[in-house]
Amino acid sequence: MDTEVLFKRKEDSLTITLDKNADYKTIKEKIREILSASDDLFEDLETEIIIEGRRLLDEEEKELTSLIAEKTDLPVKFDKPKQMGLASIDNIFNKDTSITNTKVYTGTLRSGQRIEFEGSIVVLGDVNSGSEVVAEENIVILGNLRGFAHAGAKGNRSAFIAANSITPTQIRIADIILRNTSEKKEIGNAYELAKIDMGSIVIEH
Numbered sequence: 001m002d003t004e005v006l007f008k009r010k011e012d013s014l015t016i017t018l019d020k021n022a023d024y025k026t027i028k029e030k031i032r033e034i035l036s037a038s039d040d041l042f043e044d045l046e047t048e049i050i051i052e053g054r055r056l057l058d059e060e061e062k063e064l065t066s067l068i069a070e071k072t073d074l075p076v077k078f079d080k081p082k083q084m085g086l087a088s089i090d091n092i093f094n095k096d097t098s099i100t101n102t103k104v105y106t107g108t109l110r111s112g113q114r115i116e117f118e119g120s121i122v123v124l125g126d127v128n129s130g131s132e133v134v135a136e137e138n139i140v141i142l143g144n145l146r147g148f149a150h151a152g153a154k155g156n157r158s159a160f161i162a163a164n165s166i167t168p169t170q171i172r173i174a175d176i177i178l179r180n181t182s183e184k185k186e187i188g189n190a191y192e193l194a195k196i197d198m199g200s201i202v203i204e205h
Helices: 024-037 056-068 086-096
Strands: 006-008 012-018 049-052 076-079 102-106 112-115 121-126 133-134 139-145 148-151 161-168 172-173 176-178 192-197 198-203
Touching: 006 024, 012 076, 056 076, 056 198, 102 112, 112 121, 121 133, 139 148, 161 172, 172 192, 176 198
Parallel strands: 012 049, 049 076, 102 121, 112 133, 121 139, 133 148, 139 161, 148 172
Antiparallel strands: 006 012, 161 192, 172 176, 192 198
């Protein structure tokens, strides 16, 4: 069963739940398929349509709103999960290490793309499988990390990697490698944080 997109109809309301780990392109195509196959999906609806489950970029929200507008005039509301804002980024940076230079990349990194910087890197989007982010200091991703990330690339073991979700095949901090990201420590944050503890990389979330 496909779970990237779930439409939940309850009386006169409709909620669309998105898988936070699914690729946006897949989500968009699934929504397009469901809308094309369902002529009466919006019949008798009286309230706004709620889209929930994951954070989307402004451009992505506009695309999904346009898709739905082809079928109904009902307003669309995006119920965003907790995520890292500017205050959270500032707290992360100040908590573990001082920052000198930071490169900000706006957009999602696709397979085959790579960014590298001598200081810290902030990505305003997802880092998809097959893409790479390499920083001499810290890496902060306001989205999901599914690609390769290497923080502290020149040996800084105090560096960290933070993202809404960390599920890559491999991450590195300085000379330490973590291939299995299934073991995560619950600390109740709205983001996940990878750092070196006792000589190994641990992920807190």
